[in-house]
Amino acid sequence: MIEYLLLLLGESIMIFGTLGILRFPDVYTRLHAATKCDTGGAMNILIALAIASEASLLIKLKFLVLAFLIALINPMVSHAIARGAYKYGIKPKVVVDMYAWDNP
Amino acid sequence: MVEENLLVSPFGWGAVVLVITSLVLSYRVLFGPTLADRIVGINTITTKTVIILAIFGFIAKEYFFLDLAIVLLMVNAVGGLILAKYMEGAK
Numbered sequence: 001m002i003e004y005l006l007l008l009l010g011e012s013i014m015i016f017g018t019l020g021i022l023r024f025p026d027v028y029t030r031l032h033a034a035t036k037c038d039t040g041g042a043m044n045i046l047i048a049l050a051i052a053s054e055a056s057l058l059i060k061l062k063f064l065v066l067a068f069l070i071a072l073i074n075p076m077v078s079h080a081i082a083r084g085a086y087k088y089g090i091k092p093k094v095v096v097d098m099y100a101w102d103n104p
Numbered sequence: 105m106v107e108e109n110l111l112v113s114p115f116g117w118g119a120v121v122l123v124i125t126s127l128v129l130s131y132r133v134l135f136g137p138t139l140a141d142r143i144v145g146i147n148t149i150t151t152k153t154v155i156i157l158a159i160f161g162f163i164a165k166e167y168f169f170l171d172l173a174i175v176l177l178m179v180n181a182v183g184g185l186i187l188a189k190y191m192e193g194a195k
Contacts, residue, residue, distance in 0.1 A: 027141055045158075084189065
């Protein structure tokens with residue numbers, strides 16, 4: 001029962017992350033929605049798969065290793081893309097840009 | 105010999121939802137205003153593909169799909185970092 005609740009939570013996070021990527025006005029806000037979508041939704045669905053799987057313990061551990069790698073890799077790539085986009089010359093549509101204060 | 109159907113399990117419906125959201129997201133890849141928007145769309149679609157591979161391996165009970173998913177995730181990481189470094193350099 002708990003795995004279906006986790007699956008529903010992950011799928012709803014994926015759907016709302018997709019809506020955020022489509023509708024937000026800026027690269028950085030879209031990146032925020034994409035990181036929430038990837039990390040939260042993917043880890044929820046993978047933990048649900050690891051609970052629901054009837055295979056041996058090694059296979060369940062492999063699902064958990066996949067979730068751990070997603071938690072490591074995905075925020076790192078998002079951070080690198082945000083830094084690269086700022087260095088590329090895309091200005092964020094905000095009132096206060098504190099990154100520009102620190103890096104003139 | 106039991107025929108495994110994709111749409112019996114709720115996880116199969118989850119995979120269908122992921123495919124539909126990936127198709128919707130390809131709008132951001134095709135018509136993104138800047139380069140960074142396209143890279144964000146590509147990264148999200150690749151992560152969804154990793155989850156779809158894991159769900160297929162779970163449903164068909166063919167667990168080598170998990171190794172394919174891990175390899176695709178690592179390729180996604182290296183590709184994202186290389187594209188970010190390219191965006192830092194290109195002006």
